[in-house]
Amino acid sequence: MSRRLTNFRLLVVDDQEDQATLTQGAFLQIIPTAQVVRVTNGDEAIRFLASCTDQEWDFPQLILLDLYMPHREEGWQILNAIRALPAPLNQVPVIIFSSSTHEDDIQMAYQLGCTSYMVKPMTYEEWLDYFKALKTYWLDTATLPRMSYTM
Numbered sequence: 001m002s003r004r005l006t007n008f009r010l011l012v013v014d015d016q017e018d019q020a021t022l023t024q025g026a027f028l029q030i031i032p033t034a035q036v037v038r039v040t041n042g043d044e045a046i047r048f049l050a051s052c053t054d055q056e057w058d059f060p061q062l063i064l065l066d067l068y069m070p071h072r073e074e075g076w077q078i079l080n081a082i083r084a085l086p087a088p089l090n091q092v093p094v095i096i097f098s099s100s101t102h103e104d105d106i107q108m109a110y111q112l113g114c115t116s117y118m119v120k121p122m123t124y125e126e127w128l129d130y131f132k133a134l135k136t137y138w139l140d141t142a143t144l145p146r147m148s149y150t151m
Contacts, residue, residue, distance in 0.1 A: 007058065009036075010034055010063075011045065011060040011063045012036060013039050013044075013064065014064070014066040015041060015066065016066070019120070020038050022124065023127070026127035026128050026131050030131040030134075041074070042078035046081055049082070049089050053089070059088065061092070061144055062094075063092055063094045065095065067097070067100060067105060068099070068100065076112060079109070079112045079114060083112070083113040093138070095116045098120060118130065
């Protein structure tokens with residue numbers, strides 16, 4: 001098995017337990033060796049990312065950030081906080097995932113520095129298809145730097 005798959009770490013930032021459980025289950029069905037870390041708010045997300053440096057852990061390769069937590073302003077604040085972190089923490093790709101198809105949300109997400117914007121699938125099968133595509137692009141096609149914090 002590829003080292004990229006066995007050491008893959010995903011940070012999920014979502015305040016809704018059912019959505020987070022669905023996301024984690026579908027993701028692990030596609031990449032069963034991945035480590036999925038879930039946090040429920042911005043403070044937890046920033047604390048987790050900081051712990052990656054404090055504990056000398058590897059950073060997550062991707063962050064899935066729910067936009068409406070429960071309001072989009074919190075999603076924007078979290079994205080801004082991640083992008084304001086020192087390098088290399090601020091370079092982790094952030095995928096906004098939301099039920100919103102509003103053009104204003106999509107535009108703002110990219111303006112604030114998201115790497116990609118995804119509309120949440122409606123069914124479990126669609127989640128599986130999404131994560132298959134995500135795996136194909138982010139793990140099999142794109143080359144991501146190995147990010148570790150060094151002092």
